[in-house]
Amino acid sequence: MTGRERQLIESLARKVRMISFEQIARTWWPRTAAGKGNARRRIAGLVREGWLSEFRVLSQPMLPLDGPESVWQPGDPAPDFGSMSWRLRSRWxxxxxxxxxxxxxxxxxxxxxxxxxxxxxxxxxxHDLHVTGIFLRLLADEPDAAERWIGEDAFTAGRKREKRPDALLVGEAGLPVRVIEFGGAYPPQRLREFHDHCVARRLPYEIW
Structure with missing residues (x-):
């Protein structure tokens, strides 16, 4: 197993739930026709060997994810939830x-x-593929932050009744320092509830 293959498998084990072939090829192989072909062959091998499982699904087109739609820190005023909801809905x-x-x-x-x-x-x-897209963006731009990424499934054991963000970034002490959420077609009330959850815990957040 190569280093990039191990990083891919570990990302699926600890960081994100799923990943598309296009996301794999763009992240871990050269962005050329030959690179894509090599990625296709090696991924097929990883599936045969039991390292990965493959599924056919339906998904909406991927959004660019150039940056967060909203960033909040303790002490900042609350965002305009109606305006944010409109932006999130209109991009689909x-x-x-x-x-x-x-x-x-x-x-x-x-x-x-x-x-x-x-x-x-x-x-x-x-939704899950876009969460993966955020993680891969951090992996490229902020590798230290990607290393500190804790995916939803890793921190929700025994907390099924609590609000669950898509990911947390933790500090050196293992405590959350930033909340990451992918905003689907969220209504204003859902955004307000997410905001209030973070305010109560004094946790900065990003909504992508």
Whole structure:
């Protein structure tokens, strides 16, 4: 197993739920026709070997994710939830299309003491792939932050009744220092509840 393959498998075990082939190829292989072909062959091998599991799903087109739609820190005024909701809703264009995605396989789960759960909810595929997109953006631009990324499934054991953000960035002491959320077509009330949750805990947040 190469270093990039190990990083891919570990990301699925500890950071994100799923990843598309396009996300894999852009992140870990050269952005050329040859690079994409090599990625396709190697990923097929990782599936055969049990490191990854492959699924066919429907997903909305990926958004660019150039940066957060909203950034808040303790002491800042509350954002305009109505305006933010409109921005989040209006950016969705196009229709769902078939897509190949990958999750951690049985051997990958065993290596990193993770759970091989497959696709937990097909309705969340678009959301989960965008959370992966945020993680990969940090991996490229802020690798230290990506290293401190704790995915939702890693911190929600025993907390099913609590509000669960998509990810937390933790500090040296292991305590949360930033909340990461991908804003789907969120109504204003959901944004307000998320904001109030972070305010009560004095946690800075980013909504992408």
């Amino acid at each position: 264009k196009g229709s769902a299309a078939p897509l190949r995605v990958f999750t951690i396989g049985r051997h990958g789960a065993a290596l990193f003491a993770a759970t091989s759960a497959g696709i937990k909810n097909a309705c969340h595929v678009t």
